[in-house]
Amino acid sequence: MKRPRAIILRGTATNCDIETASSFRYVGADPELVHINQLLSGEKKVLDYDLMAFPGGFSYGDDISAGKIYAVKMSKLSGDFGKFIRGGRPVIGICNGFQILVKTGFLPENPRNAQVSTLYTNDCGHFLAKWVKLKVNRKSPCIFTRGLPDEIELPMAHGEGKFIVEDKAELARITSGNLHALTYSENPNGSMLDIAGIATPSGTCFGLMPHPERNFFSWQSPDRPAAAREAEAAGFHFFKNAVDYVR
Amino acid sequence: ELETIAQTWSEHCKHKTFSGPVAFRDGKKVRKYRNLFKETIVKATKTLNRKWCLSVFTDNAGIVEFGKSGKWGLAFKAETHNHPCAVEPYGGAETGVGGVIRDILGVGLGAKPVLNTDTFCFGRLDSDKKLPKHALSAERVMRGVVEGVRDYGNRIGIPTAAGGLYFDDGYLLNPLVYVGCAGLIPVDKIHKRVVPGDLIVCIGGRTGRDGIHGATFSSANIEEETSSSAVQIGHAVNEKKALDVLMRARDLGLYNAVTDCGAGGFSSAIGELGSETGARVRLEKALLKDTRIEPWEIWVSESQERMILSVPKRNLKKLAAILDSENCEYCVLGEFPGDGRLLVTHGGERVVDLPMAFLHGGVPNFEKPAVRRPVKVSSKPPVSPRQPWGAVLKDLLAHPNVCSRHSVITQYDHEVQGGTVGKPLQGRYGDGPGDAAVIWPQAATLDQRDFCGFAVSHGFSPAVGRIDPYQMALHSIDEAVRNLLCAGAEMSRTAIMDNFCAASPRDPRVMGDLVLAAEGCRDAAIAYGAPFISGKDSFYNQSTGADGREYQIPISLLVSATAPVDDVRDILTINFKEPGNPVYIAGSALKGMGGSVYAETAAAGNNAVPKLDMKAAVKLYAALLRAIKAGCVAAAHDVSQGGLGVTLAEMAFSGGFGAEIDLSAAPREKGLTALELLFGESPARLVLEVVKDREAEFLRLMKGQPAAEIGQVTEEGMLAAGDGGAELFREDIVALKACWKRELI
Numbered sequence: 001m002k003r004p005r006a007i008i009l010r011g012t013a014t015n016c017d018i019e020t021a022s023s024f025r026y027v028g029a030d031p032e033l034v035h036i037n038q039l040l041s042g043e044k045k046v047l048d049y050d051l052m053a054f055p056g057g058f059s060y061g062d063d064i065s066a067g068k069i070y071a072v073k074m075s076k077l078s079g080d081f082g083k084f085i086r087g088g089r090p091v092i093g094i095c096n097g098f099q100i101l102v103k104t105g106f107l108p109e110n111p112r113n114a115q116v117s118t119l120y121t122n123d124c125g126h127f128l129a130k131w132v133k134l135k136v137n138r139k140s141p142c143i144f145t146r147g148l149p150d151e152i153e154l155p156m157a158h159g160e161g162k163f164i165v166e167d168k169a170e171l172a173r174i175t176s177g178n179l180h181a182l183t184y185s186e187n188p189n190g191s192m193l194d195i196a197g198i199a200t201p202s203g204t205c206f207g208l209m210p211h212p213e214r215n216f217f218s219w220q221s222p223d224r225p226a227a228a229r230e231a232e233a234a235g236f237h238f239f240k241n242a243v244d245y246v247r
Numbered sequence: 248e249l250e251t252i253a254q255t256w257s258e259h260c261k262h263k264t265f266s267g268p269v270a271f272r273d274g275k276k277v278r279k280y281r282n283l284f285k286e287t288i289v290k291a292t293k294t295l296n297r298k299w300c301l302s303v304f305t306d307n308a309g310i311v312e313f314g315k316s317g318k319w320g321l322a323f324k325a326e327t328h329n330h331p332c333a334v335e336p337y338g339g340a341e342t343g344v345g346g347v348i349r350d351i352l353g354v355g356l357g358a359k360p361v362l363n364t365d366t367f368c369f370g371r372l373d374s375d376k377k378l379p380k381h382a383l384s385a386e387r388v389m390r391g392v393v394e395g396v397r398d399y400g401n402r403i404g405i406p407t408a409a410g411g412l413y414f415d416d417g418y419l420l421n422p423l424v425y426v427g428c429a430g431l432i433p434v435d436k437i438h439k440r441v442v443p444g445d446l447i448v449c450i451g452g453r454t455g456r457d458g459i460h461g462a463t464f465s466s467a468n469i470e471e472e473t474s475s476s477a478v479q480i481g482h483a484v485n486e487k488k489a490l491d492v493l494m495r496a497r498d499l500g501l502y503n504a505v506t507d508c509g510a511g512g513f514s515s516a517i518g519e520l521g522s523e524t525g526a527r528v529r530l531e532k533a534l535l536k537d538t539r540i541e542p543w544e545i546w547v548s549e550s551q552e553r554m555i556l557s558v559p560k561r562n563l564k565k566l567a568a569i570l571d572s573e574n575c576e577y578c579v580l581g582e583f584p585g586d587g588r589l590l591v592t593h594g595g596e597r598v599v600d601l602p603m604a605f606l607h608g609g610v611p612n613f614e615k616p617a618v619r620r621p622v623k624v625s626s627k628p629p630v631s632p633r634q635p636w637g638a639v640l641k642d643l644l645a646h647p648n649v650c651s652r653h654s655v656i657t658q659y660d661h662e663v664q665g666g667t668v669g670k671p672l673q674g675r676y677g678d679g680p681g682d683a684a685v686i687w688p689q690a691a692t693l694d695q696r697d698f699c700g701f702a703v704s705h706g707f708s709p710a711v712g713r714i715d716p717y718q719m720a721l722h723s724i725d726e727a728v729r730n731l732l733c734a735g736a737e738m739s740r741t742a743i744m745d746n747f748c749a750a751s752p753r754d755p756r757v758m759g760d761l762v763l764a765a766e767g768c769r770d771a772a773i774a775y776g777a778p779f780i781s782g783k784d785s786f787y788n789q790s791t792g793a794d795g796r797e798y799q800i801p802i803s804l805l806v807s808a809t810a811p812v813d814d815v816r817d818i819l820t821i822n823f824k825e826p827g828n829p830v831y832i833a834g835s836a837l838k839g840m841g842g843s844v845y846a847e848t849a850a851a852g853n854n855a856v857p858k859l860d861m862k863a864a865v866k867l868y869a870a871l872l873r874a875i876k877a878g879c880v881a882a883a884h885d886v887s888q889g890g891l892g893v894t895l896a897e898m899a900f901s902g903g904f905g906a907e908i909d910l911s912a913a914p915r916e917k918g919l920t921a922l923e924l925l926f927g928e929s930p931a932r933l934v935l936e937v938v939k940d941r942e943a944e945f946l947r948l949m950k951g952q953p954a955a956e957i958g959q960v961t962e963e964g965m966l967a968a969g970d971g972g973a974e975l976f977r978e979d980i981v982a983l984k985a986c987w988k989r990e991l992i
Contacts, residue, residue, distance in 0.1 A: 012574055013487045015404025018690040019665035026695060037572055056663075058402040061484040127397055129660045131677045157401075157660040214665045217695075219687075219816045222670045222677040226824070 004050035004246040006031040009039075009097075011070055015057035016213065020094065023213045024053065027240040036073050039080075046080040050246050051090050054097025056157070056211060066119060066160040067099030074104055081106070082113065090242040091205040092144060095158055098197070098207030107207045108165070108174055109200040117165040119158075119209070123190035127159035131222060132210060133185035134196055141203030142181035143245045144238045152234035153221070154210035156188060156196075161209040163191040163198075177201050182208055204245070212238040248599050250547050251589075254511035255518060256610045258786055264752040264761075265784045268614040271762045272755075280762070287765035288745055288779045291772035299740060300778055302437055307350040307506065308358070308430075309780025310437055311742045313811070314699035319692065320434050321701055322358040324350045325427030325746050325807045327785040331478040332424040336383065336391025341399040341481035342458075343426045345551050348405065349507030351430035352490060353554060355437035357497045357505055358430030360490070361664060361688040363400050365410040365426050366705055366805050367392055370419030371647065372991075377793040378419070385414075388422045393992060395481075396426070397658045402483035403490070407659035408667045409684035409703045412991070414647040417709070417801045420790035423748050425805045429703060431691035436497060439504035443524050443585025445557040447517060449508075450570060450577040451489035452482060455536030458512070458549030485552035488575040493554065501566045504557035512548045513580070516555045522607050524583040530593040534578045542593035557583060617758030622714050629840050629853040629922050636892075636925070636968075637976035639845070643889040643926065644896060644987040646844050651988045653678055658992075664690040668700060668815040669734050674822035678988070679901025682733035682885055687815040700815035704730030706806040711842030713801050714856050716760045720767025720804055721859045722842075725930045726887055727808035728775055732868050733883040733933065735819040735875050736810040743772060744807045745782035750789035750799030757786075760802035768804070774861035777808065819875060821884040822902035826962040828881055828939050830906055832891070833954040834867055834932035835914040836924050844889050845926040857929040863953070864931035870952045871933070879945035882936035890926040892968070892976075894934045899966045900984035908958035908968040910975075921970045936960060 006029040010017045021031035029051060038044045046052070060069035074081060085091050085106055093101040098119065101107040105115045122128055132155070136148045165171045171192065174180055182197035189209075197208025212235030214220060221233060258264060266284040270277055280286050292303055301320050302310040308324030328343025344363060351360045369392075370376070370385035378384065383391075400407040405428070458479030496502060508516045513533075517526050530545045540548070558566055563579070570577050589606060591599035632639045643649055656671050669685025672678050683704035689695050706726035712719035724743060732738045745768055750757045772779055789799040812818060823830075837857035840846045846854060874880055882902070886894045891910075899906055910924055923929070935954075937945045958968075967977040 012491075013402060013404070013484045015487070015663055016665075018693070022665075022689065022693065022695055035572060037574070057404060058484070061402060061482075126394075126658060127401055127660070128657055129662065130657045130672075155662050157662060159401075211662070211665075214662050216665065219668055220662075220665065222673045222820075223675050224673075224818075224820060226675070 003028055003030040004243055006051040006053060007046065007049040008033050008053050008055060009036065010034065011036040011059050013058045013061055014055055016055040016094065019213045020053050020055040023216050023239045027243045029243050036070065039077055040073065046077065046084050051242055052084060054093040054100050056095030056097060059096055059100065067096055067103045070100045071103035085205050088202055088204050090143060090245055092238065092242065093207035094211055094213065095209055098209055099160065101207040106205060107200065108170060108179060108198055110170065116167060116170045117163060119160050120162040120164050121160050122162055128188060129155065129157035131155045132188055134210065135183045135185055137178055137181050137183065139178040140181035140199060141178065141201060142199035142206050143203045144206045144241050145181045146241050148234060148237055151185060153215065154212055154235060155214045156210040158209055161189040161191065163195045165192060174198060181206065248601055250543050251514045251599055251601065251606065254514050254547055255606055262784055263610065263612055264615065264786055267612045269617050269758060269762060270614055271617040271759060273619045283762065283765055287769040288782060291769045292778040294773055295776060295778045297778050300742065300780060301434065303780045306354045308354040309742065309744065310354065310432065311780060313431060313701060314697060316697065318433060320432045320437055321429060321809065322351050322354045322432050323429045323744065323809055324781050325364065325425055325744050326783040327746060327748055328424045328426060329421065329748060329785050329788055332388065332392055332422055335478040336388045337395040338478045338480060340392040340395025340424055342479045342551050343424055344396055344399040345481050345483065345486055346509050347426045347428045348403065348486060349509065349554065351428045352493055353505050353507035355432050356439055357493045358432035359494055359691045360405045360428050360430040361666060361691050362409065362429040362684065362686050362703060363405050363407040363427065364703060364807065365396050365407060366707060368413045368415065368418040368423035368803065370416050371414045374416050374419055376416060376419055379791060379793045382420050385419060390992060392424055393655050393658060399481055399483045401660045403487045404663050406661045406663050406667050408661040408671050409705065411705055411707060412652055412655060413707060415709065420792060420798050421788040421800050423803060425746055427807055429809065431688050441504045441520050441524050441557040441583050442559065443583055445503055445559055445583050446563060447526060447528065447580040447582060448556040448558045448577055449533065449580055450492060450554050450556060450575055452485045452550055452552030453534045453536045453576065454545050454548050455550045456540055456544055456548065459544055459547060479549050479551045481551050488573050489552060489554050492569050492573050492575045495569050496566055501562040502556040502558045506555055508553040508555060510549060514547050518589065518606060520555060520557055521583050521589065522603050525586045525588040525603055526581065527584050528581040528591040530591060530598065532578050532580050534576055542598050546591060546598060615752055615758050616755045617762050618755045619759050620756045624714065624855055625853055626855040627853055628920055629851040631922060632849060635976065637978045639926065640892045640896060640976060640978065641983065641986040642848060643844055643893055644983060645989060646848065646889065648844055649889040649893055651680065652991065654990045654992045666690060669702060669818050673820045674901035675903045679822050680897055682730040682821060683736065685734050685812055685815055685818050698814045698816055700812040701809050702731045702734045702736035702812050703809045708842060709801045709803045710847065711856050712760065712764065712804065714841045714854055716763040716802050717767040718856045718858065720764045721771045721861065722930045723804055723806040724771040724775060724777065725859055725864055726885065727806045728777060728868065729885045729933060731808055731810045732872060733819060733821065733885055735817060736812045738810050738868055738872060739776060741775065741777040741808050741810045742780045743777045745779055746805040747784040748788050748800060748803040749786050752786050757799065764802055764804050771861060775865060819880060819883050821882055821898055823898050823904040823906065823936050823960045824881040824902060826904055826960050828960045829937050829942055829956050830908065830958045830960060831935045831937055831954050832913050832932065832957050833871055833935060833952065835916065835953040836919055836927060836932065837916050837929040838919055838923055839929065840923060840927050843926065843928040859930045867931065867952050870949050874945050874948040877944060877948060879938055879941040879948065880935050881938050884934050886932040886934065887928065890928050892925045895968065896966055896983045898934060900980040903964065905961040905963050905965040905980055906958055907961055910957055910968060911971040912955040913957055914953035914955055921975065925975065
């Protein structure tokens with residue numbers, strides 16, 4: 001079977017690029033780490049790939065606000081990114097990657113391609129790293145969460161994860177379309193409607209704050225060996241689903 | 248030239264005290280050392296002569312073999328950043344983390360960091376002692392330090408997953424901040440050699456006026472006029488750029504040597520790299536943060552995130568391309584000529600012109616006097632507690648040196664790189680206190696089918712050191728090794744590091760503490776077969792208090808330990824797993840409440856320190872490791888601060904199960920009281936949950952060892968303990984956990 005090509009986007013202080021690439025490799029994709037500078041110089045082209053991931057980290061130090069500088073750098077290439085995303089090729093943004101997708105206006109999807117929401121400083125006022133339980137919205141069109149059980153566990157690690165949408169119509173669009181594919185069972189950061197991750201209506205572009213690549217294998221769980229019935233854990237399915245979708 | 252010599256010969260850079268001559272007077276006997284460090288710490292490593300030690304004491308970090316592939320080495324280093332954190336906690340902690348990461352980047356031809364560790368000592372947050380005007384409160388220091396470690400470590404993408412917190416008013420004026428880093432390095436990249444003709448290339452951050460005199464300031468007592476401009480300003484993102492560049496350039500073989508700019512800045516980094524070849528430096532080529540800077544300031548500035556590379560001229564273009572692709576700044580400062588001369592110029596002006604041989608060999612050193620500190624020790628049987636036993640247990644669980652560290656740990660990204668398999672917070676609810684971090688460095692090896700990992704733990708007991716510095720060293724090494732064992736690591740291959748902090752070495756009692764602790768380090772390292780691979784020391788941790796008196800920190804020795812884990816999927820955690828499983832205690836309890844948390848909270852009438860039997864401990868641990876490897880053990884947790892009662896409580900509430908315990912079979916020294924058994928901190932003891940249907944095999948493997956069944960895990964969430972007929976306490980695990988799970992910050 002053909003191995004889909006996955007572009008793993010990085011820049012200065014993209015920290016989770018290697019484990020995200022390894023996760024895609026494990027489920028049968030061919031990942032390639034590509035620096036935003038290589039896209040801006042024309043050395044690499046976004047549209048040459050089948051899958052795209054924005055990994056976690058602190059891109060450009062999260063100066064100004066999380067993901068903002070990376071989003072600004074992407075704006076010169078918004079044509080290519082727009083074609084990729086709206087063309088239905090799978091895109092996942094994890095943590096800082098989700099923050100980038102929100103700051104570029106790709107998530108939540110809207111006709112003006114404008115930033116309609118934000119991920120703001122956690123209610124506790126600082127960075128928080130812990131394991132959280134998440135409810136999976138079975139009605140969501142999101143392709144990444146297909147087939148997952150009703151509740152899963154993933155670690156989160158962020159300072160700015162409070163999902164806020166000011167416009168009620170935009171929020172209604174999310175809930176009516178079941179775009180909120182993942183919600184926190186116990187809200188750790190003050191997100192509206194406990195939202196942890198949202199997708200586009202097509203379900204192919206998905207951003208989430210928790211880290212599926214860190215609960216990819218059962219031995220990455222803090223509750224061991226109780227969680228170790230199978231080698232692969234909840235996070236594995238996010239990546240597998242994307243590769244299966246492309247095939 | 249004077250500045251160069253001041254930096255190079257400072258206590259901070261040369262460690263004159265520890266590697267100098269000492270005359271130790273113990274009663275009427277006098278013992279002389281020509282080089283204390285070589286005759287204790289280094290002696291142990293040389294005696295053990297382990298072939299898996301790939302590089303010790305010579306480079307920026309120690310390196311041991313990693314994994315079974317033969318391809319990797321594990322570099323490990325810990326140091327302190329005490330003085331900066333006392334005057335500017337946030338900046339001091341940030342640059343402490345940044346500095347030790349650069350040590351790992353600058354070992355051999357560069358290792359990839361996979362774990363950060365941190366251990367802090369602060370004054371009690373509830374301290375009522377009056378502070379002098381210039382001193383910051385313990386809470387302010389703690390908040391600043393935690394935030395500094397958080398903001399730097401998280402940004403750079405290295406998990407902070409091991410360490411500790413210790414509160415004692417001895418650290419009120421002089422907090423201690425130990426930072427460590429471990430990284431993976433290919434075995435064919437562990438040697439560096441500057442080739443004459445190579446260019447001196449500085450990559451990463453720019454040079455500014457921050458951190459002038461850091462090395463010399465760290466080699467003196469903190470006083471009112473101490474300036475926070477001696478503390479550098481950190482910028483994690485610049486260091487991440489340098490990291491990304493170095494890993495690519497290393498694998499392409501683009502440079503012959505690398506080291507970090509730490510204390511002393513260019514002067515010590517270039518001075519070290521060029522110690523044989525000499526160096527020709529043109530300071531006007533340096534990229535600057537501030538144009539008003541003086542040439543001597545450029546030379547000694549400790550601005551952060553700078554690495555010095557020795558680059559063959561033909562490779563500069565390729566290196567520059569990588570630097571540009573990662574937006575990492577660089578400058579070519581000069582070359583290594585091969586004439587053994589250090590010549591530094593700025594424009595046409597000569598700034599330094601010295602023979603390297605004088606700079607590195609000329610340091611004068613004097614014999615320091617040392618005496619044994621007189622301490623009154625009472626070995627009378629301890630007084631029984633006034634409160635009920637259950638209330639004592641609850642007080643101990645809530646003690647700042649015992650209670651949960653979650654409010655600090657959760658501020659650190661302890662799982663970035665996806666390899667933190669043994670977690671600082673573990674168990675059924677993900678909040679139990681892990682004994683050791685276990686790292687599966689898959690983001691460095693890029694091999695998810697290689698399940699080799701390594702465990703990291705610490706041992707630290709300054710309360711014991713106040714009474715008996717020799718036993719402190721033994722207890723600390725024992726605790727670190729025991730913690731590794733609790734995770735199921737191969738403890739026969741433990742490598743350790745010593746980090747000493749002490750007050751002024753001009754005080755013979757301080758030197759006496761140091762001598763005794765160093766002797767303990769040597770003896771314990773040899774007994775446990777655990778060589779020292781690196782270490783560091785920090786002196787002059789003393790200040791003048793509000794009352795005009797001099798306050799010294801207690802002698803403080805942090806032992807950091809690492810051992811390999813054959814398969815990270817099989818490691819042990821501390822929480823009880825299954826009702827019906829038998830609970831065992833391994834190791835014999837010894838008399839003495841000295842150095843215990845209990846003795847700090849109540850008058851015990853006894854401050855004797857239990858004398859560790861190292862030979863017995865090593866035999867016990869070897870048997871236990873066989874039982875663990877055979878799959879007989881479901882959970883293991885060491886008995887340390889707070890004693891056996893705390894160990895049992897933590898195992899119970901981390902698993903959500905209770906236990907019925909009868910201590911009458913617990914091995915103990917004759918005449919030991921119930922207080923000593925339950926809340927004494929006698930070393931070399933562990934509590935184990937044994938898998939019920941493997942119990943016979945467990946007993947066979949533990950034959951002849953002091954291990955005894957003391958009860959069972961129960962479904963009901965009650966922890967009950969008795970000694971013979973009398974019940975000591977019966978407490979709800981939810982209530983015990985509530986006492987323990989305090990928000991420290």
